[in-house]
Amino acid sequence: MYNTFKQMLLDAVAGFGAVALFLLRIFGQLPSALLRPRLIASQIHNAGALSLVIIMICGLFVGMVLGLQGYDMLERFGSESALGSAAALALVKELGPVVAALLFAGRAGTALASEIGLMRATDQLVAMEIMAVDPFRYVVAPRFIGGVVALPLLTMIFIAIGIFGVQLIGVQQLGVDQGTFWSQMRGSVEVEDVMQGLIKGCVFGVACSLIAVYEGYTAAPTAEGVGRATTRTVVNSAVITLILDYMITAVML
């Protein structure tokens, strides 16, 4: 029991070390990767466009649920007018960054991992190395940057549509006063709150993109290996996102 725990701990430390070295190799190739704006633009488009539709749909529904639940809760204290600020704070600081990151990991992250894993399985990465092209420069770094840029943007979109969803339920359906709704929101959401959401979006973007490219790159070169890489991408991204979320919140509050 003690030994298995010790082994797990050692494995975890070794895993973090490997990922850190992997990140260093990406940083080493960042300058030359940044010289290829076309490659990066297409990866931002890839990662962003892949997740855009589900981000929008989920943003709308999360906002609408927040409208219903928030109204129900606030009504008990007779403060329905605070719906705008309560829902906006929840979306900007927590739900937006976290749910967007989870959706991103499930949609774009798995696509990245399986794409790179398949390149590994079909010798494409080795072929690049033999052609003296570092796969980190041509494959890994552009995809990593694409994810890092895309997730904060997706987070903002998620938040905006989420607030629209709250408004749709709260104001249009349940009859909260339109003016109060917006002015309450504007009065209580500070720049720091938005910053916190943005920082979370950026940190989750780095974490989820890194996990996806790492799992894909180190996948075993078989169909099973690629499958395992995509699964690990979703699971690890979700766990790391929630842990990081707690840590950032604890530091920033």
Added chain:
Amino acid sequence: MSVEHSTTSNLVEIRDVYYSVGGRDIFQGLTLDVPRGKITAIMGPSGTGKTTLLRLITGQIRPSRGQVWVDGQDVSRLSRPALYALRQRIGMLFQNGALLTDLSVFENVAFPVREHTKLPEALIRHLVLTKLQAVGLRGAHGLMPHELSGGMARRVALARAMVRDPDLLIYDEPFAGLDPISMGVILRLLRNVNDALGMTSIVVSHDVDEIALVADISYILSAGKVVASGAPKALKEDQSPLVRQFMNGLPDGPVPFHYPAADYYSDLLD
């Protein structure tokens, strides 16, 4: 056949190489030379480590003992930048083609040129189309890799391997899955690029008869060592049972056809 080779006359020298993977010894004291400007054939039964040998030469793996010299440099000791500089002068045809699936045929062949040079577009186009013409696939330059047959993909990969006129061209099973016409074309192409551009070629192949047409020197590997070497014609006339078995494709003889295994009967009875 002379045993002494000076460093200048050999592009690749494998010296007493040991390598094992997954608890199996693949090479046990492998020594062989690849003379400059010649076509060298590596033959041997499936699973003897021919692809592994190519991976040693290109520095993808390191031997546990011995040296792999390519153009006077010990590949297993090179730093990553030095290794990449060396690889720029090597072209390799993979056993399965290994085309980049997100690029068209044209872009696949252009890939090494674009990555390493800043040639004007018109020149790149000229380079790529001449190489594709040489493998008979100029008309297919707009297709994506998934629209090619296995043999076509291999020919595109050959065009890509040649596109920068490397000093050393390595072919892993270039003839597998080719129809007789393509085979003839590729054989002639192999000879022509080697002679016209002064390249050195290493060809891994099982096709004993085809390889005899083009190779200047052949090595037969078995059980981790070179078991026979010489001009293909001389090998055909070699009377040693091992060479005869391989050249004539006989299942029984000194070269084991089977992967090492437990006794057949006891395995079946288990």
